[in-house]
Amino acid sequence: MIFAVLSGFVLALLAPTLYRLSARWSGAVFSVFPAILAFYFLSHMEAVAGGAAYRVTYPWMPAMGLELSFNLDGLGLLFALAITVVGTLIITYAGSYLHGHPSLPRFYLFILMFMASMLGVVLSDNLIALFIFWELTSITSYFLIGFEHDKDTARAAALQALLVTGGGGLALMAGVLLMGQIGGTFEISALAADNAALQGHRLYPLVLALVLAGAFTKSAQVPFHFWLPSAMEAPTPVSAYLHSATMVKAGVYLLARLSPVLGGSDIWLYVVTGFGAATMLASAYQALYQTDLKKILAYSTVSVLGTLTMLIGLGDKLAIKAAMVFLMAHVLYKAALFLVAGSIDHETGTRDIRHLGGLRKTMPIICAGAGVGALSMAGLPPFFGFVGKEALYEAVTHGNLPVTVVAVLTSMLLFAVAWLAGIRPFSGAETHTPKHPHDPPWTMWLGPVFLGCLSVLFGFVPVLPESLLSAAASSVLGKEVHMHLALWHGFNALLVLSLVTFGLGALVYWQLETIKRVTEFALPAVRRGPSHWYALWLRFLNWSAVGQTRVLQNGYLRLYLATIMTVTAVLAWYTFLTYGDVAVVAMDWGDIGVHEWVVGLVALVGAIATVRAQTFLRAVMALGVVGYSVALIFVLYGAPDLAMTQFLIETLSLILFVFVFYYMPPFKRFSSRVVIARHAVIGTAVGAFFTLLVLVATSVQWHPTISTYFSENSYLMGQGRNIVNVILVDFRGFDTLGEITVLAVAGIGVYSLIRLRLGKGRGS
Amino acid sequence: MEALLAIVIGVLYASGVYMLMRRSIVKLIIGLALLAHGASLLVFTAAGLTRAVPPVIPYGEKAVTAVADPLPQALILTAIVISFGVQAFAMVLAYRAYQTVGTDDLDDMKATDT
Numbered sequence: 001m002i003f004a005v006l007s008g009f010v011l012a013l014l015a016p017t018l019y020r021l022s023a024r025w026s027g028a029v030f031s032v033f034p035a036i037l038a039f040y041f042l043s044h045m046e047a048v049a050g051g052a053a054y055r056v057t058y059p060w061m062p063a064m065g066l067e068l069s070f071n072l073d074g075l076g077l078l079f080a081l082a083i084t085v086v087g088t089l090i091i092t093y094a095g096s097y098l099h100g101h102p103s104l105p106r107f108y109l110f111i112l113m114f115m116a117s118m119l120g121v122v123l124s125d126n127l128i129a130l131f132i133f134w135e136l137t138s139i140t141s142y143f144l145i146g147f148e149h150d151k152d153t154a155r156a157a158a159l160q161a162l163l164v165t166g167g168g169g170l171a172l173m174a175g176v177l178l179m180g181q182i183g184g185t186f187e188i189s190a191l192a193a194d195n196a197a198l199q200g201h202r203l204y205p206l207v208l209a210l211v212l213a214g215a216f217t218k219s220a221q222v223p224f225h226f227w228l229p230s231a232m233e234a235p236t237p238v239s240a241y242l243h244s245a246t247m248v249k250a251g252v253y254l255l256a257r258l259s260p261v262l263g264g265s266d267i268w269l270y271v272v273t274g275f276g277a278a279t280m281l282a283s284a285y286q287a288l289y290q291t292d293l294k295k296i297l298a299y300s301t302v303s304v305l306g307t308l309t310m311l312i313g314l315g316d317k318l319a320i321k322a323a324m325v326f327l328m329a330h331v332l333y334k335a336a337l338f339l340v341a342g343s344i345d346h347e348t349g350t351r352d353i354r355h356l357g358g359l360r361k362t363m364p365i366i367c368a369g370a371g372v373g374a375l376s377m378a379g380l381p382p383f384f385g386f387v388g389k390e391a392l393y394e395a396v397t398h399g400n401l402p403v404t405v406v407a408v409l410t411s412m413l414l415f416a417v418a419w420l421a422g423i424r425p426f427s428g429a430e431t432h433t434p435k436h437p438h439d440p441p442w443t444m445w446l447g448p449v450f451l452g453c454l455s456v457l458f459g460f461v462p463v464l465p466e467s468l469l470s471a472a473a474s475s476v477l478g479k480e481v482h483m484h485l486a487l488w489h490g491f492n493a494l495l496v497l498s499l500v501t502f503g504l505g506a507l508v509y510w511q512l513e514t515i516k517r518v519t520e521f522a523l524p525a526v527r528r529g530p531s532h533w534y535a536l537w538l539r540f541l542n543w544s545a546v547g548q549t550r551v552l553q554n555g556y557l558r559l560y561l562a563t564i565m566t567v568t569a570v571l572a573w574y575t576f577l578t579y580g581d582v583a584v585v586a587m588d589w590g591d592i593g594v595h596e597w598v599v600g601l602v603a604l605v606g607a608i609a610t611v612r613a614q615t616f617l618r619a620v621m622a623l624g625v626v627g628y629s630v631a632l633i634f635v636l637y638g639a640p641d642l643a644m645t646q647f648l649i650e651t652l653s654l655i656l657f658v659f660v661f662y663y664m665p666p667f668k669r670f671s672s673r674v675v676i677a678r679h680a681v682i683g684t685a686v687g688a689f690f691t692l693l694v695l696v697a698t699s700v701q702w703h704p705t706i707s708t709y710f711s712e713n714s715y716l717m718g719q720g721r722n723i724v725n726v727i728l729v730d731f732r733g734f735d736t737l738g739e740i741t742v743l744a745v746a747g748i749g750v751y752s753l754i755r756l757r758l759g760k761g762r763g764s
Numbered sequence: 765m766e767a768l769l770a771i772v773i774g775v776l777y778a779s780g781v782y783m784l785m786r787r788s789i790v791k792l793i794i795g796l797a798l799l800a801h802g803a804s805l806l807v808f809t810a811a812g813l814t815r816a817v818p819p820v821i822p823y824g825e826k827a828v829t830a831v832a833d834p835l836p837q838a839l840i841l842t843a844i845v846i847s848f849g850v851q852a853f854a855m856v857l858a859y860r861a862y863q864t865v866g867t868d869d870l871d872d873m874k875a876t877d878t
Contacts, residue, residue: 556874558785688774695767723834
């Protein structure tokens with residue numbers, strides 16, 4: 001199974017190369033891969049439906065308790081099939097939809113990578129692995145939304161999606177880590193087996209809030225829903241795949257997957273159900289006001305995500321069953337409708353429903369696919385959407401009155417929205433469109449027609465998906481359940497409720513303009529609100545980043561240095577005064593000979609004179625005095641090699657100083673007295689600390705010296721009597737090689753700077 | 765002697781750090797030189813001082829004890845040469861910058877355009 005997940009990444013990397021070999025049929029060629037995966041997952045169907053979970057584990061970082069474990073149970077299988085089957089159709093479709101697009105190879109790269117990441121999300125049993133795949137879907141989604149990256153709006157939408165889902169991802173990461181800490185493992189199955197420990201912990205509300213923040217941002221729940229309609233900037237295959245069928249369902253998946261771990265509590269019930277219900281109603285309402293075909297579908301997708309969230313929040317047997325059925329129905333009809341919208345856009349040149357009409361004559365095949373999708377979405381029999389809506393009604397009527405009202409109202413609105421998106425462009429009189437429409441090639445109608453057929457088939461024979469959906473519901477509930485789906489339940493209260501919904505929905509569609517006018521007052525609150533906060537938040541972030549950069553990255557070297565030195569001095573002094581042993585510091589003035597006093601004081605005076613010098617030459621001379629004094633100190637204390645080198649180098653650098661800077665103007669006084677005093681204080685603090693450091697270092701010896709090794713082996717191993725030389729060229733030969741290299745680089749740098757002639761007219 | 769050298773090192777560091785924070789780029793390079801001297805002496809002194817016995821093995825002997833510590837000397841030798849390389853490069857760079865920008869004031873060198 002690890003191969004099934006990770007091979008997608010390999011293929012993604014090879015995609016641009018493979019594309020060159022098969023540019024014309026690239027869509028069909030690449031779609032073979034998800035098709036193979038789909039058959040692979042189908043082959044496990046029987047075992048999974050029988051209650052067996054297929055689990056494989058690979059050690060990843062065993063030292064940290066991390067494993068790459070994949071678990072194929074009912075829920076995972078349902079999602080994996082949705083990902084691979086829809087993926088096959090989408091890639092086939094995209095090959096024609098984006099035919100000739102210069103960035104098509106890049107598209108395949110990202111979409112295959114996304115598919116592999118998404119499979120990783122739904123199959124991982126390890127929370128850390130799940131989180132990594134989760135973030136990969138956010139990143140690939142960013143690239144795919146911004147696919148037309150020369151468009152401003154596409155870039156803004158991509159960034160918005162990334163910031164919202166990425167922000168949620170950070171919260172999720174914190175939640176995951178907390179869960180791992182509390183539960184002692186990152187394996188979801190192990191956490192679910194012992195959920196009492198987690199739910200009884202005092203941090204449980206925090207964990208829940210963090211995980212829900214991740215799930216709600218990903219699945220576009222109110223108030224984070226605004227990014228999904230913006231993401232419609234992406235090419236239509238991307239919208240159909242990521243932002244309808246799969247990625248946005250990752251949040252719902254996570255809720256379902258973690259409901260055995262975190263679910264069942266009162267907060268879970270109220271928060272998840274509440275947010276879900278608010279989302280489903282608010283976005284179904286907003287969908288009415290859209291005129292862009294894709295935006296209509298996007299808002300209705302958000303509404304369905306809200307419905308699924310609400311059902312998972314309710315969490316009882318009926319609700320979970322309903323969630324699974326509704327989810328499958330949605331995948332089938334919504335992906336089809338998106339592909340239809342893409343085809344309409346592709347063929348007519350517009351997606352504005354006000355300019356579309358009568359397309360049934362020019363695009364009959366697309367019309368058929370759209371019709372089935374829309375009727376299924378409206379929840380009409382005999383399509384699978386009807387089965388889904390019946391299951392929803394059954395669950396909410398066993399729940400409570402408020403959710404029932406919300407569910408009926410939402411279904412009513414979605415009925416009208418379905419008509420708006422799937423029927424209206426094809427009915428009525430033909431309109432004038434930018435392009436003259438006709439049915440697209442088979443690659444572009446295959447998707448809607450195939451999914452439409454499934455909607456009809458599953459609607460008439462709901463026994464077919466029963467075992468898969470039962471297995472999915474079982475893995476969410478943690479116990480075996482069986483569902484019995486049927487198109488006809490007899491004449492009962494649910495059917496009455498459905499009929500009422502259809503009636504009201506038709507009424508809404510018929511009186512759409514009036515209803516829009518009457519309810520317009522609520523629009524600003526739900527539409528402008530959250531995205532306005534997002535804009536404000538973004539502006540605040542930019543503003544604070546600019547301000548912070550201006551303060552910290554101010555471009556003044558001396559301020560950086562002053563900051564670094566001050567912090568160092570304060571920390572060092574603080575540490576010493578708090579933890580240091582002042583007693584070890586002994587100042588012994590008795591053993592200093594007269595000549596030593598002279599050398600030491602000359603060095604001191606030289607250093608001070610360097611600082612105080614008013615002209616460049618005086619400073620260099622004083623610096624020379626310091627250098628020669630240092631050389632003399634080396635002479636006095638048994639380091640003739642050092643002394644020789646120091647004399648030579650000091651002479652050389654004095655000459656260089658004079659050569660280079662002879663023509664520089666006298667020093668100017670740039671700084672005020674206050675600044676000079678401040679720098680003097682900082683310098684003194686640093687210098688005093690180093691004095692202290694030397695005194696401490698000379699009075700303690702924590703470890704035996706390693707120098708005796710060199711003294712003893714210099715002649716025996718290195719065949720040299722000058723130990724310092726042997727160390728340099730033998731024991732530490734590579735260090736010397738490095739040193740020579742640095743010198744060579746500096747030499748090349750000096751030479752090229754001297755030879756450098758800047759272009760005329762630039763240096764003025 | 766450690767006490768006196770400790771003070772010399774402290775003064776070298778203090779003046780080096782102070783010079784690094786000047787606005788004149790020439791002073792900055794002089795600061796680098798002062799810091800380099802301070803660092804050499806720091807390593808030299810911290811390892812312990814021994815008067816007048818260089819770490820050289822006399823003829824006829826295979827090893828020697830009770831000499832000045834050779835290891836810090838090797839390190840300092842490297843440090844002296846490297847700091848010379850750095851200073852030489854910094855000097856030429858500063859000089860070319862002065863030629864181009866017409867000033868040795870670091871505050872006037874903040875812009876990327878000349």
